[in-house]
Amino acid sequence: MISVTQAKPSQDPIRSHCEMLHGLAEGIDGKLVVSVFFAAGGEGTISHHSIGDVDGMVAEISAHSDTPGANVYCGLQIMRKSLGRGERGGKDDVVAVLGLVADMDGDTGKTGDLPFAPSYTIETSPGNQQPVWLFDNPLTPDEAKPLAAALQRATGSDSGTKDIAHVWRIPGTKNWPNEAKLKRGRSPDAASVQYAQEWDGELIPLDAFRTALAPWAVAPASEAVPVQLGELPDAGDVTVSDKAAALLAANDVDDRSKHARAVVEQLNFDGHGAEEAAALFLAATGNWLDRYANEQRARTDFERVWGKEVARREEKREAAARLAGGLKGANDNVAGADADGDGAANVSTTGVAFVATPYIPADPSTLPRREWLFGNHYIRKYVSVTVSPGGLGKTSSSIVEALSMVSGKPLLSPEGGLLPKRLKAWLFNGEDPRDEMVRRIEAARLHYKLTAEDIGDRLFLDVGRERELVVLIEDRKAGIKINEPVVEAVVKQIKDNEIDVMIVDPFVSTHQVNENDNGAIDRVAKLWAKIADRANCSVDLVAHTRKLNGEEATIDDVRGAGSLIGAARSVRVLNRMSREQANLAGVPEMDVAEHFHIAIAKANMTKQDSRLAWRRLEGVGLGNGDGISKPQDHVGVVTPWKFPSKEATAEKAASEVTADQLEKILVRLKNQTSAFARNSSSWAGFHVMDALGLNRESKDGRDEAAKIIGGLIADGTLVVKQEEDHRRHKANVVRPRPE
Structure with missing residues (x-):
């Protein structure tokens, strides 16, 4: 709340106004600016006033309040402390905004309904008013800009409403008409700037004001204007994404107009500025560009599309996001944070309300693809x-x-x-x-x-x-x-x-x-x-x-x-490779530690892939040794490795069976009925295990026997055939291949 005692507006409107501004600005590192401009033109005067310098500001304003032709202004913004002497400052010089004003000019038709009751209203001349909203907490420039734009749309007021660096008339001064106002029929006599509604000392909750302006957060399509291009760079010096390159080089597209919009949107999405994007657009090699009779028509259409289809869409998103509190830095609400980087502490922000952001339907075919960089x-x-x-x-x-x-x-x-x-x-x-x-x-x-x-x-x-x-x-x-x-x-x-x-x-x-x-x-x-x-x-x-x-x-x-x-x-x-996987792959136990696999465990943006990508560490000598006493370093390097197929591992296992072992296996399988099914009590693999001296109770031994059976079948040594048992039941059995 205000910490400075205020005079009653009706008794001394200039002092009352100054006390109000300095009271609201207490604690902000900046200064207030008073501007004097003359209706007939010519050089005016600018004065800067430190926060708390009420008397100096009152004296400066009062000195010009009765000067013929002098119009005196002061904005509701605090300018940076380092603003140069004699400078009024612009949007980039604002460090805090105390409130907003709607410039309602009845003589130009710039009037409309108010979305929220103002703190007070000033009559600047007959039929022309300036409603003012003072907030319970100062705004940062980024917070104020979308609110000011929304207020201008809501009230239908003059464009000055959305300018956070705009200056406003001061109660108790005179309004001298300039040449343009005289042509509109204004009297040449000065009008008194006075309160139409005085301030009662209450401040407006910022959250409530945001919520009231939510319906006007999004700019209508009619506000979109063509972009004004500067000098274009050489398109050959600009790097483009694969997606943009494909669009620029496309031929024989179904709808050239639609394709041109897609090109512009992709270039904007890739982060190109308007000039870079225009240079690429005009240098496109695809025959879709033939829709334009000449380069000037292509340039004009680019300016229109960029302004209407891209810039407007960005403004919608940014305005709605900022009005709802925005996507701000994680510590933006820390008091004294230097958000604008000028070395001065900025106004701390408070909790903000949320509004629903309208969804804007888009053509799916024009949406940019996710940019996968590697795998x-x-x-x-x-x-x-x-x-x-x-x-x-x-x-x-x-x-x-x-x-x-x-x-x-x-x-x-x-x-x-x-x-x-x-x-x-x-x-x-x-x-x-x-x-x-x-x-x-x-x-x-x-x-x-x-x-x-x-x-x-x-x-x-x-x-x-x-x-x-x-x-x-x-x-x-x-x-x-x-x-x-x-x-x-x-x-x-x-x-x-x-x-x-x-x-x-x-x-x-x-x-x-x-x-x-x-x-x-x-x-x-x-x-x-x-x-x-x-x-x-x-x-x-x-x-x-x-x-x-x-x-x-x-x-x-x-x-x-x-x-x-x-x-x-x-x-x-x-x-790391497990023992079971090592057995299946035929990897010796001493080499198991060299093998590992990679599995995608969470994939939000692609289809889940359960396949394993196998890797192997191979030792590489650096050649940095010096004789036997100082051998070179060896470093493990990850290399691709393929898990062998079942057929390959089986063939490898079978090839390691000795001639004597194979003879024992073939004799037993010839003389005894042995099942192909591993879960059978008469499984053929048991004969293999016996011949090789493997433990029938060992899972590793059974796995090894299974691979050998598979390998011997694959190389034709063994065959699987159907035979009837003594109960005339058919079953798959393993036999040596007939000679």
Whole structure:
């Protein structure tokens, strides 16, 4: 509430107005500006007044209140303290807005109904009024802009209503008409600026005002205007997405007009400015551009479509979002936050109301595709999670994936051909020193025969031992808070270097909150999601599992709180090869630890794929040794590995049976009726186990026998045939192939 005692408006309207402004502005780091302009034109005067300087402001206004031809103004906005002497300031100089005004000019027809009762109303001249709404809390410029635009639409008032830097007349001064007003029939005599309704000292709840203006939050189509283009760049210097390139080069489309709109919308979605987009549009190679008789017509249509179909849609979304409180930074409600970056503390915000945002139907065929960057795990603007037990190969796996991205070569799926384009990747490792990470990267480069040119300037590496990457911290006094300098630096680095993918290993190193607190981990995960969105990149968070005691890891085994999984769009789990899988694949026990598989455990944006992608760690020598006493380092490099088919493993197992063992098997199967079915008490595999000395009670032994039976059938040594038993029941039995 106001802390300055106010004079009664009817007794001293100028002082009353000044006391009101300074009282509302108390505590804000800025200043008020008084402007004097003359009706006949010419140079006016501008004066700045610190918050609390009521007497100085009253004296300045009063000095001109009776000057012939002098119109005196002061806005309801607080300007930045560093505003230059003699400058009135504009929208970019506003640090806080105390209230809004509707400029209702009866002589121009700019009048309408009021959506909310005003705090007070000023009559600026006969038939012309300015209703004023003073809020219980000052607004930031970003909060004020959509409200001012909505107020202008709601009241049908003059365009000055939606300008948060607009200046307004002061009660107790004179309104001298300029030449334009005289032409409209105004009297040349000055009109007194006076209260039509005085202020009773009450302030308007901001939430209630927002709610009242909700129906006017969205701009109607009639407000859309063609974009005004500046100088266009060379289209050849502009990089385009694959989707945009395909649209620009399309030929023989069914509806050229519809296709032109799709091109414009895709270019806007990709983040191109109007000039870049126009240059690409006009340089399109597809014959859809032939719909325009000449370049000027194409340019004119681009300006229209960009303004109407794109800019208007963005304004709708932004206006509705901001009116409802907006998608604001996680600590925007902290008092003193420097939101506009000018070094001055801005006004703190309070709780805001929510409004329903109208859905705008769209043509599905024109919607941009999700931008998958690598496989079905990395997607631009989203967070993915990789869950893995320790010591399995997750870091090496991430390194090889990053090398595949930057080189454009399908290192882990060689049959897939080259990748669509090379990407830029940033590896951050919070556990290992730089020299160890360099060893791993160079070992992978050696194994896959990647040259320095294959890597180029597209790979970035940082480690936590040199500089920690902590985005969220927990302080005993302040609680959980965002580490803003680090977050902003990460976003800036990704943007400046045009990085496509960032891999953070491990996730736990990026925060200092209780990892078992679901709420805290949810904030960390969503903060990374916000970073991905702001920086227009994909972020993969590598997370450890809890202690598994030999069990296979699942999505539920992520270490700490499970809210990390909920925030990710794609989650994959790494697991070491099990003994059963090793037996089926014919992998010797001593080599089992080298094999692991990757399974997609959560896929919100693709069809769930239950197939396993197998990997194998292969040791690679770095060649950095010096004789026998100082041998070279060997580093494990992740390579693709295919799980053998049943036929292949069976044939391998059968080939390892000795001639003597095979003779024993064939004799027994010839002389005894042996069932093909494994669950039979007379299963043929038992004869194999006996011949090889395997334990009939061992599952591993039975698995081995099954593979040998399968291999001997596959190579034609054995056959499966139907025979009748003594009760004339038919059954499948295994026999040596007849000679």
